[in-house]
């Protein structure tokens with residue numbers, strides 16, 4: 001199997017979710033650190049436009065969104081599945097709620113001036129970051145959550161997490177992790193790690209102990225790789241075959257040139273030939289002079305494709 005390559009940056013919370021999943025599964029991975037803001041000349045050739053972070057590459061297959069990354073990793077490495085049958089619906093639905101609703105409330109809290117120390121180097125970096133994220137937000141359908149809504153939402157989640165864990169269980173749904181553990185972990189890491197908000201988490205002992213268990217997964221770093229090396233790894237491989245690809249998009253059969261991407265925020269699409277669109281995934285095939293042929297995989301939830 002080609003190496004697993006994560007394109008990410010240290011401060012990115014969804015990258016922390018991917019790092020934790022990779023390490024929990026005991027998988028070896030290579031680490032390409034990308035800039036926190038655009039341009040990203042060694043990542044966009046792989047995705048063809050998608051610009052959210054992280055992106056995972058396995059040879060010339062590119063996995064966008066941590067939901068897709070989790071689905072790919074699930075049967076790799078060691079440890080239990082992220083989606084145990086008895087809890088699959090609850091864990092997936094909770095993970096999706098955390099990755100959107102709790103996340104956007106968390107953004108409001110984390111970006112309060114008193115929680116920002118050390119996040120951006122100086123005023124110049126702050127100005128560049130604000131301009132980049134304004135461009136990123138173009139076309140977004142997401143509502144910014146005001147603090148008076150975000151804070152009680154977060155406090156209630158902490159209280160419910162504490163109640164869930166207070167019988168001494170190791171993970172949210174029992175002795176084995178699910179995808180919901182990794183989603184809850186990365187948002188708490190973003191809000192509480194290294195900020196004055198750490199004290200709020202510490203008031204929840206069961207949640208704090210669970211958080212420390214999850215943080216041990218996130219801590220390990222991958223082996224460094226340059227963006228140029230990662231593109232060469234794509235150029236040197238062939239994408240995995242997409243077997244029996246079908247499309248459930250009305251009037252858009254497999255083989256159509258499409259724009260595929262998120263429908264909620266960071267909506268910059270990737271253009272390519274549709275290889276599959278079903279309830280779980282969208283896959284497109286595309287070419288770039290630096291990568292050769294790549295297949296780009298998206299989850300279906302929160303994503304769409306239109307004729308280019």
Ligand SMILES: N[C@@H](CCC(=O)N[C@@H](CS)C(=O)NCC(=O)O)C(=O)O
Pocket residue numbers: 011012013014015036037051052053054064065066067099136266
């Ligand atoms: N649902 C996506 C969310 C990814 C996301 O929002 N990532 C943030 C960084 S943590 C992002 O893309 N920010 C803008 C950027 O990095 O360009 C996932 O699970 O990967």
